[in-house]
Amino acid sequence: MTTSAVKRDITKPKDIQRIVDGFFKKVRKDTLLAPYFADKTQEEWDSFLPVMYSFWENVLFYSGGYAGNPMQRHKEMNDMKSFTQEHFTRWLNLMSEVVDKWYAGEKAEMMKERARSIATIMQVKIGT
Numbered sequence: 001m002t003t004s005a006v007k008r009d010i011t012k013p014k015d016i017q018r019i020v021d022g023f024f025k026k027v028r029k030d031t032l033l034a035p036y037f038a039d040k041t042q043e044e045w046d047s048f049l050p051v052m053y054s055f056w057e058n059v060l061f062y063s064g065g066y067a068g069n070p071m072q073r074h075k076e077m078n079d080m081k082s083f084t085q086e087h088f089t090r091w092l093n094l095m096s097e098v099v100d101k102w103y104a105g106e107k108a109e110m111m112k113e114r115a116r117s118i119a120t121i122m123q124v125k126i127g128t
Helices: 013-029 042-061 070-080 085-102 106-126
Strands: none
Touching: 013 042, 013 085, 042 106, 070 106, 085 106
């Protein structure tokens, strides 16, 4: 008989780091999404990931630690290589896979819901 670990909710910054790291590990291997990040150096990744941690900490815990403009950055990325509905769907699927792999609960559901909301807003503003 096997036992599976009970999943807990996202409760601290380390949980968000685990999700963000796991998500971008998948993104970097994904044939559809990886091209958007292919030219990032390790130094750029080392700067980029903490920004993503802060973004999601602010989304989930209202930390106030994020001061950026993700819409502008995604518009710039879209100008270089246009996003399609498929890109957003894949992004959301990978995010949900990573969250669901380790976590369950109110904040886990909130993270997935906020990701869906962000994707919807970006699609409208970018015009995909």
